Amino acid sequence: MIREPFNFAPAQQRALSRARTLEWATLISLGGVAVLMYFVLGNSQAMKTAWLEDLISLVPPIVFLVCSRVQQRRPTRRFPFGMLRVMNVAFVVASASLVALGGFMLFEAAHALALREHPTIGGVEVFGRTVWLGWLMMGTLAISTVPPVVLGRLKLKAAEELHEKTLHADAAMNKADWTTALAGMVGVFGIGMGWWWADAAAAGFISFEILRDGWNHLRRSLADACDQRATRVGSDEPDPVADRIRAAVGRMDAVREVEVRLCSEGVALSGDVFVVLEPHAEHDAGGVLQAVEHTARGVDWRVHAVRARPVDEIGDRYL
Secondary structure, rough: OOOOOOOOOOOHHHHHHHHHHHHHHHHHHEEEHHHHHHOOOOOOHHHHHHHHHHHHHOOHHHHHHHHHHHHOOOOOEEEEEEEEHHHHHHHHHHHHHHHHHHHHHHHHHHHHHHHHOOOOEEEEEEEEEEEEEEHHHHHHHHHHHHHHHHHHHHHHHHHHOOOOOOHHHHHHHHHHHHHHHHHHHHHHHHHHHHHHHHHOOOOOOHHHHHHHHHHHHHHHHHHHHHHOOOEEEOOEEEEHHHHHHHHHOOOOEEEEEEEEEEEOOOOEEEEEEEEEEEEEHHHHHHHHHHHHHHHOOOOOOEEEEEEEEOOOOHHHHHH
């Protein structure tokens, strides 16, 4: 049996178009910043870590742009349930990339501290004058904060409209990018002041922040991939849609008790609605169950594939 295709509501389709535009803007702006930073890297470990963080920040937008197209493909014989879960895969990939980068760069920073490396920053010729490269580094880092912070705030709004966790993870990372730039600037300034440890310490701080964000997102993405109960975007709290379905179905005359289990398939919600029917409705159980499913799907645009299941009582196994 091939499932019906999932369609975005008109308002959410517009939000998805805005999200794609913002992701393209992220790719262009962060790509430009990464190129600019490459030419002023010098010997600073903090600068190198900030540059790699900008490069890895390109992964979530690319994954989102690709998967947001794929997820809207119609179900086929090979994929009878559609491609909605591709966004769950995207969430895992984006999170794992952060964990890998953060772990590697944290090791590099710790190694530099253990070896007591003393990085140096020389000068460069700019319009016939010798300028300390550190000033250019700090200026570039300051510039690098503007695009991700602005775009991150805009993407957070779109992510909440779409209930899109991959976009939310990307937006949250962008919004906090100013801490990366600030730490990098402290590291470069420390080199100028002769504090040999400041650069590696700043790189370690940046790496730890990347690793922490990546781990939090990876934990949630793997839980979604394992069909945990649907949660709110950006948190572990239960999605309120289940309570709304429970209330709507519970108001039906033919239903005595109801329990709802939902999981996330990308932005869509699928699951089961367990109902205990009133005695007078048992003779028309088929019609009542169809009505329950229709009612559940009408609660929220994200509710996609729900099955009404009659049970004798709501026990712990259905909670």
